[in-house]
């Protein structure tokens with residue numbers, strides 16, 4: 001019946017539940033796993049989870065486990081056994097590296113080896129997609145409690161593997177400092193996720209490679225003028241070049257913090273203040289270096305009628321991902337602006353570890 005939510009809609013609800021601190025239940029055949037995000041877990045719900053017949057365990061990513069020197073028997077994740085005197089402070093200390101240096105974890109963390117971790121793996125994927133820290137307090141259940149969102153595992157994995165279709169909602173003229181003849185188009189995904197924007201400068205011909213930039217949202221750099229990165233000058237520089245050429249498309253992708261969200265990016269910044277570089281900070285939080293999905297950039301260009309681009313970037317991964325997603329990149333146009341004493345080490349790390357071209 002069409003009035004019943006489908007798997008995509010349920011996943012979107014589940015993200016909201018987890019962000020509020022409400023557990024959700026993952027179901028695969030006759031297996032059920034109740035999942036709570038550690039970062040939003042209240043003392044009452046924590047007590048309720050501990051009172052379940054099956055003792056909960058803590059799922060963290062392999063990256064976080066590596067930092068904590070825990071054995072990740074499940075490969076890309078570890079299921080950590082809760083100590084007898086577990087409390088929320090302990091859980092938060094395992095989930096969040098903020099105090100790793102000040103208060104190193106006492107005693108070795110014991111990880112589970114038996115059983116299967118596939119539902120735990122899905123739980124961590126869902127938490128990442130909700131822009132929460134990837135640490136989940138999970139327990140097996142015999143049946144789904146009334147009122148909690150119930151997620152069917154396989155359709156949800158399939159949805160997370162695909163990029164949600166994006167639809168144009170509205171476009172209007174917005175004259176810019178760098179290009180008076182500009183329009184802003186808003187695109188909305190079907191899965192209730194973030195909207196993305198396209199700034200179209202002039203009217204670029206659809207049958208020629210378009211001067212394009214895939215810009216990832218950076219609130220600190222784009223809006224506040226932060227000197228910690230080069231995003232603000234890159235945004236202005238790309239628009240200026242498109243203005244000079246009289247044509248171009250700047251895609252503004254709401255993938256803040258290389259896809260980890262602003263709260264996690266600020267956690268990464270605190271770790272950088274403790275001496276870790278941008279890549280190490282992501283890993284200590286439990287994320288990969290870059291959690292972005294550039295397929296949506298290609299999808300937007302196609303939706304606008306383009307098949308090829310001259311891409312303004314220093315990031316070869318972006319070019320590879322665009323090509324794989326069906327947009328021919330005929331030229332890489334370098335975008336070298338905004339280096340300053342505060343971001344020099346950050347830019348050097350990206351060149352050394354993330355393959356950015358100097």
Ligand SMILES: Nc1nc2c(ncn2[C@@H]2O[C@H](COP(=O)(O)OP(=O)(O)OP(=O)(O)O)[C@@H](O)[C@H]2O)c(=O)[nH]1
Nearest residue numbers: 216217218229255256257258265268278313314315
């Ligand atoms: N996680 C994390 N994200 C950051 C950090 N500094 C900037 N960002 C984010 O990184 C993204 C910008 O990506 P960049 O790596 O600068 O550039 P790029 O888009 O990969 O490549 P270019 O096309 O060459 O600019 C934005 O989403 C920023 O919010 C950081 O220290 N940690």
Ligand SMILES: [Zn+2]
Nearest residue numbers: 218221229231
């Ligand atoms: Zn930035």
